[in-house]
Amino acid sequence: MCDTFSSYHPAVNFLYFTLVLLFSMFFTHPVCLGISLVCAFVYSIYLNGKKAIRFNFLYLLPMLLVTALINPAFNHEGATILSYLWNGNPLTLESIAYGIAAATMLITVICWFSCYNAVMTSDKFVYLFGRVIPALSLILAMALRFVPKFKAQLKVVSGAQKCIGRDSSQGGILPRARQGVKILSVMVTWCLENAIETADSMKSRGYGLPGRTAFSIYPFDRRDRRALMVIGGLGAFIFAGACAGGISFRYFPNMKGAGGSPLSVALYAAYMAFCLTPVIINVWEDRKWKHLQFDI
Known part of the structure; x- marks a missing residue:
């Protein structure tokens, strides 16, 4: 599916993901964790489809279950004792709830990062920080770009080796190890050659010279200004409400937190709208496009 939010200015994308990741890591209220998890799942599926x-469901949900089950075995704090483990340590309701919350936070952040990698490409990151921190932004962009290139080249090399009878997935341990070492040697050579070509290309294009200008393909228009105001406004409201205790929650020694006060309900709604902002933008643009097609 075409993601309209990805076509917005990199500053809009970066601000959104910075806020949503910070909120997902620091808001421990169960309602906020649930909202962030569901919205992250929805947006990742919208971006990556069946792959997401x-x-x-094959990796993140099992990780949630394992992490949630491991925590009560090591964390025995809490006032509500449900039972006792085989080693005599108490099993408390608070430790179980905190384990579920921590596991939810973990997979939510991973899911949001998968959306970030799909939207915030390396050229957007270099565009934002190329003049502020040029060396660091270049290193991060090259590192993020290197992993998918390495995986794609590894598939090519493995396929070529398999065509000439050097399949590393069949045979005994020693033949497979020898073929794996050969493939590794080829990949190391490719990495070194690619690094030399990249350095020569950067040098020929004047990287590091004083007065060198940067080409910008990201105009900041009225649509970006509106999105920046909405994201900034919702983020400021949520942050102010969190500082006022509207979505506070504690797990130890007993569970207690903000409930259904008007401020809390308003913050829940604002947080859901904030997390669903990319999906709302995409749905709105899709409906507008279908409406225009119908008029034609």
Whole structure:
């Protein structure tokens, strides 16, 4: 599916993901964790389709269950004792709830980062920080770009080796190890050659010279200003409400937090609208496009 939010200015994308990741990491209220998890799942599926569904349900959900089960075995704090483990340590309701909350936070952040990688490409990151921190932004952009290139080249090399009878997935341990070492040697050579070509290309294009200008393909228009105001406004309201205790929650020694006060309900609604902002933008643009097609 075409993601309209990805076509917005990089500053809009970066501000959104910075806020949503910070909120997901620091808001421990169960309602906020649930909202962020569901919205992250929805947006990742919208971006990556079946690949995201497979990743979310085959990897993230089992990770949630394992992490939630491990925490009560090591964390025994809490006032509500449900039972006792085989080693005599108490099993408390608070430790179980905190384990579920911590696991939810973990997979939510991973899911949001998968959306970030799909939207915030390396050229957007370099565009934002190339003049402020040029060396660091270049290193991060090259590192993020290197992993998918390495995986794609590894598939090419493995396929070529398999065509000439050097399949590293069949045979005994020693033949497979020898073929794996050969493939590794080829990949190391490719990495070194690619690094030399990249350095020569950067040098020929004047990287590091004083007065060198940067080409910008990201105009900041009225649509970006509106999105920046909405994201900034919702983020400021949520942050102010969190500082006022509208979504506070504690797990130890007993669970207690903000409930259904008008401020809390308003913050829940604002947080849901904030997390769903990319999906809302995409749905609105899709409906507008269908409406225009119908008029034609």
